[in-house]
Amino acid sequence: MGARMRAHDWSTSPLGRPETWPQCLRSAVSLMLGSKFPMFVTWGSELGFLYNDTYAEILGDKHPAALGRRFYDVWSEIWPDISPLIDRAMVGEATWAENLPLVMNRHGYDEQTYFTFSYSPVRDDAGTVGGMFCACTETTGKVKAEEALRASEARASGVLEGMDEGFMLLDRDFRILQMNAEGLLLEERPPSEVVGRSHWEVYPGSERMPIGQMYQRAMRERAPLTLEHRYVWPDGHAAWLEVRAYPHPEGLALFYRDVTERREREDALREAEARLRALADNLPGAWSTRSPWSATAPAGASSTSRGASSA
Template identity: 65%
Template sequence: MTAPAFLTGGGETGALMRGHDWSSSPLGNPAGWPPRLRSVVELLLGSKFPMFVAWGAELGFLYNDAYAEILGAKHPRALGARFHDIWAEIWPDILPLIEAAMAGVATYREDLPLLMNRRGFDEQTWFTFSYSPVRDEEGRVAGMYCAVAETTGRVLMERKQAFLVRLGDTLRGLNDPHALPTLAAELLGTELGADRAGYGIIDASGEVVSVERDWTAGRVASLAGEARILDAFGPAVIAELRAGRTLVVEDCQADPRTSRPAYLPTWDSIGTRALIVAPLIRSGRLAAILYVHSGGPRHWTGVEAELVEEAAGRTWDAVQRAWALADLRESEERLQLALDASGMVGLYDWLVPQDRLFADARFARLFGVDPDRAAAGAPLADFKRVIHPEDAARVEAAMKRTLETGEPYEAEYRLLRDGGEVHWVAARGRCLHDGGGMPKRFSGTVVDITDRKQAEERQALLSREVDHRAKNALSVVQAALRLTRAPDLPTYARAIEGRVAALARAQTLLADRQWSGADLLTLLRGELDGFLDRDGGGPQAEVDGPPVSLPAGAAQPLAMAIHELATNAVKYGALSAPEGRVEVNWTVEGGLPDRLRLRWTERGGPALKKSPERRGFGTRVLDGTVRGQLGGTLSLGWRPSGLVCELDVPLRPGPPPGDGEVDAAPV
């Protein structure tokens, strides 16, 4: 039979129409098709744009070569078939549009999403099309006509780009190298509607993959942990990855790379039937993988594979950046600990041409500048204002020398803070110059050396004090040697030894207190030690009074005075008899300075009939130390019951040490 004229041409589909068996089609023999249908078929067969027409009560389906590509495996069996039978899987989505067209209303949709099955698997597609009614010769709507364009590729590409932008924005805002891979995997897995996604690191041997955390949609288990990739996935899979090729598997049970009997149980055990794995090759070796798994078979589009590849690269870059930042933070923390341990106060960076000095918070606080202002950059003058006026010229000269010559900057100087507080700092720095030899930036550090300076001052003071006290001690020894009288040499030696021992004890007390003074009670106990806690019969000496810290200048003279009183009591007074007693009491009266009033009372010793006719060495020592050295008053009462001595001395610091004067000269 000769084909109707309107079926001439039309490419492959036209040829199929001409040879098609129309007996089972609701459209019947083309020779009996109405003129309007013939016109539409002739129109679409002559077009390169995808078109179809559905005609009659059962909507018999006709289309051209361009539309055949959209049908996929449904072509050519779709030719002449019922519209519903061809697109049963999307019928609920398009039925309202079909009904509108058959009711005489044209419809238009742009990028309509449709889940089609045209090649044996479900795939998400997008289409832009118009359904238009086609009327017969009587004006009744007898069918519908469609011009359609598949926009799946463009929509997927736009979605891919939008996802990559979103992924990049998310990764840039996250610096945790542990959380970052998991978040990237979650974003990717959600975007692709996958069941699992994760990021694995390959060790240096290339044999073990480590997954810290991955993402799942809740239908499969996590793969966090370590696995030997060759043992788990097989040589074919690993060869693909090591070659830098993205692994795309639509069904693990059918793909020859994954369906080998030795490795198929691996995929079953982790609930995976389809996957995309993008390798990261760095320095010639497999360094990491980004995997996306599906629990069932799935067709992956080329755009989806590209999306995984690009996400893998961006995730790798973000992870490496995060690790670099983490290492930098750790290095900074180590540096900060080192700075803290070394007493480092702060860092500064002075941009010389702009006169903007940037400093950290500790430097800023030391120089009395608001830390936020210092961090944003402030003029050098804001920091220089606290330099001690006596040091300012020296500091200025040192900085000028560095600016002009480039030699290292070093200076130790004082900072005079509000309220008169003084801090010592040691400043160090270097100056960089531009190609023309002009200073460009001046950077360095400052160390708070206040404690060191104070220690040095204390040490110098202590040295002067020791020198001064040593001179005094030698002077007292010389005086004792010169003025002590005794009937024989042994007696003379004992007298000298006792006085030198008293002096030594006072020296020891001062040394124990770092020459800052001596405790009065300790001094008294040292001179009366044998009489305070005597076995049987109770103590012969009692001391009582408030705590008193004697100034350094008063300790030695007072020790000598007490020693002479004790020596006199042992030889001639209360301590020469078993029944004798000595009481030492004292009080402190406030004033400028405070005054020590000490009373030495003897009783129970040999009766005194009158005061001594001449002054001995001990009396001269008492008078010389109390009046001459301490600036106090002395009262000696020679009563029948025993000696009563009253001392009244000011508790003022001694004369400045190192002045060349000797305290013990009055002896």
């Protein structure tokens, strides 16, 4: 930008030729041109506009025509948003804005952008504010990424809260970060007694139990694991839980549901099968559930030995 400024036609600029600029303006421009951070300087009653190479990227199609023009002419579309900050800077008050939303037109169309920047008054030798210095950074990508993440988290939260199984999020130190409504319902404890505390503190002794060992293995090996675990709830009733552990970048995501009824049905079915088998095995003359090769042949039946001759 230094070479472009030297070659620029300043005859129509409110700034006049560079050799007429006051020393304070020259110093501000020198500082700006030597920085890799996006910066611009405005000076005079019409706020003539000067900027560095990094800020030229922010200008888009407005560069290089913006050089030396009035600040208002360069950014007329965002003037209602920034003029209160400019007014404060021009009366000697430094201002700051973080992630300020601005609808800019720099590529031939309006686009939503976000900027973090400061406006600082620039004073002449007499101490009078003659202009303004700005250091800024565009945060559009960062803000939109955060918005997308919040939207994703909101959707995920809605899904988790609507699930019919419990959900628990653990960090790498096994601290409980989150628990959904179904998990808290199964837990039958208020969130304050669970969320934010170590899993080992909330469930004393679980660190040495198969469930705790499964969590530690899943965390260590970064592999999903599943376990059915008999758990005694705080009110004393016992239940079978199916627990699935999935590693994620921050720790473990746990999904669990009460499978007590299914286990009881399976146990009842196994008991019924065992009783039926025992009954069948003890009925005289009846088909046995034991191996047929061990059965005794009925009286009068003949058998052919390996050594018998054929007719």
